[in-house]
Amino acid sequence: MKIVHITPHLGGGVGKAHAALCEADEETADRHYVLLEAPRDTRHADTIRQSGAAVSIAPDMGLVRDLISSADLIQFEWWNHPLMCGLLAGPPLPPMRTVFWSHVSGISTPFIPKGLVEAADRFVFTSECSRLAGNMAGLDADVVARTEVINSGFGYPSTGGHQPRDHRGHGISYLGTVEFTKMNPAMMEVIDRVAHSDVIVDVWGGVEASSPVHDAIAAMKHPGRFRLRGQTQTPREALQHSSIFLYLLQPFHFGTAENALVEAMSLGCAPLVLANPCELAIVRHGETGLVAQSADHAVELLTWMLEHPQEVCRMGEAARKEVSEAKTPERSIAAFRRLWQSTLAQPKRIPDLGRVLGSTPRDWHAVLQGVAYARDTGLQSAQSASKGSLAHFEAYYPDLDQAPTNPV
Template sequence: MKILHITPHLGGGVGKAHAALCEADKQADERHYVLLEAPRDTRHVDAIRRSGAAVSIAQDMGLVRDLMSSADLVQFEWWNHPLMCGLLAGSPLPAMRTVLWSHVSGINAPFIPTGLIETADQFVFTSECSRLAGNLAGLKTEAVARTEVINSGFGYASTDGNQQRKRNGRGISYLGTVEFTKMNPAMMDVIDRIVHSDAAVDVWGGVDALSPVHNAIAEMTHPERFRLRGHSDDPRDALLETSIFLYLLQPFHFGTAENALVEAMSLGCAPLVLANPCELAIVRDGKTGLVAQSVDHAVELLNWMLEHPHDVSRMGEAACKEVSEIKTPERSLAAFRTLWRSTMARPKRTHNFATTLGQTPRDWHAALQGGSCARYTGLQEAQSASKGSLAHFETYYPDLDQAPTIQCDP
């Protein structure tokens, strides 16, 4: 099979997922990745190339169309990126077989327009929570049958038979996005209310100098407990030092695979999460971690975990075992190979994604916010221009109300 992947970029979780999939794929040389913008960080690009897959930048859209036409199958790595919207809703695309792999949950903005699911030959979610959140509501049975769930978040492979040797039995960590677009401000309240006076949380992740996170820390009763450790070049090493993974996220976050959570569990950390749909699809309450129903409940559970290190260790071991069995690139690759083979039985055809997304960049953005202000949380608009906000769309399409001219041959 000649498989063409089209993606805005290969950074972050998307790049990490595909690097792992390609490393596990003995037939990676069948795959060609086209990036819609030049990569800022080439680590995952370099890893994918080392696996034997080709990677190129979409500078000539006519050539991209030729690649689409000649590929046996085209897989679009979908999230609310303006360039992906422009490609799908711009000039007519050639006949092809299509798979869309969604890297957003669709539970909150950015939503997944049902027309995308109906139009694609196969639509793939990265978490079962997306299916349970109403993304399939109103779809015909035939369209629902063309959806799958394939995980994109993988744990660390066990290379150390003694993962407990460095672990602090009462060590607490958070690793991930240290901004309130993802991390819940309740983190500060929960940490302040820890009973143990010597407790502290190592918070791994970069923080902008002007971030409101700094103000929130300063307003804590015990700001010294919120220990900003900055970006970690070796998350594995950082996580091996902790027992409790305090991962309290905003209820409106749009993550699915939650790499940091899965990686922490794979190393034997017991997570404490809030009862958000995505986390509920990963953590089994009382078995592989604990799930809090409220901030007060999170405080109660965290204090319990600090008093019961042996129970925390037991949950961490169970989390490690489950992740190592279920969330592996080999398992996801096998699922994709099965999906691709079934898609190959379909004839190539043209796809009209513009009907779903609309004609202008403003239309595209509105479609991903649910199409109405009533469903739009407003919080997405406060994000930086790198997060699918209207400002992000405007950086690529200065006239948001004008259908852009996509430089593709007719």
């Protein structure tokens, strides 16, 4: 069984997930990763190569088409990256069996086009929250039956002889994106309002000097409680002294596996999250952490956690056990092996993916925003050129209204 993974790159959570899957896979030699652009960070690609899988950077469509033609199965690593849209919406690709693994939830923008789910032989989500969202609405039963959920967020492996950590301290941490594109401004409000004078939250993650996060901290009554620690290359060590993982995210964030949350839980941290669909699929209220319905509720729950360290210890230990059993790369690669094997029964075909996304980069962006045409919605290209913004598409395809002749 020859499997070709096509992905824009192997950075961030996607690269981390596949590196872990390859290390847990005993048959990596039959897998080939094709990157649509050169990686900025080669750590995960290097790990994948060391596991026995091949990694190539696609210089043009010739290599991509040759690999697709010779493969038994193609797995597209899906999120709203311009190069992936260009590949799928460009000239028809050779006949193939297709699996899509979505690394965005589709609950809010970027949406997952329903036509993409329909066109795939198998469509895989990374969180159950995606299947419960509007992604399934209006799809035929046979299409829904071809969907599956396979986790991509894994905890740290147990070092053996684990002992529950001492939760008598007030160690509180946040680790992740320190921008309001994902982190909820309620973080500042909740920390400010807790009636414990010695509360300090260690906030791990890079933040630009011009970020509005700095203004929000300055506006706090107790700005010293929000302690920016910067980016860390050793998140496990950064969280070792934390009892509580304060992970309050925006309701519209598009994350699914939430690596930072799962990793913190695997270390015995008890999380406090907001009742967003993704977090609800990971944290069980009162058992493996606490789920707040509002900022007021979060203040109440955080106060309770600080005053009940033994309960925090209990939830943290339950979180650690659940993650160590349920969220492992061994379970995920076994699920993929079963799915890949079953997909081989399908004949190769040419999926009509251009019809799903449209013909121009502006159309691709519009579909993922859930609108008919971006040119009619007032969407601006002044956004930063990242994370699937219109400016990001323009950086790869300067003429947004022209179908590219070489989409990769």
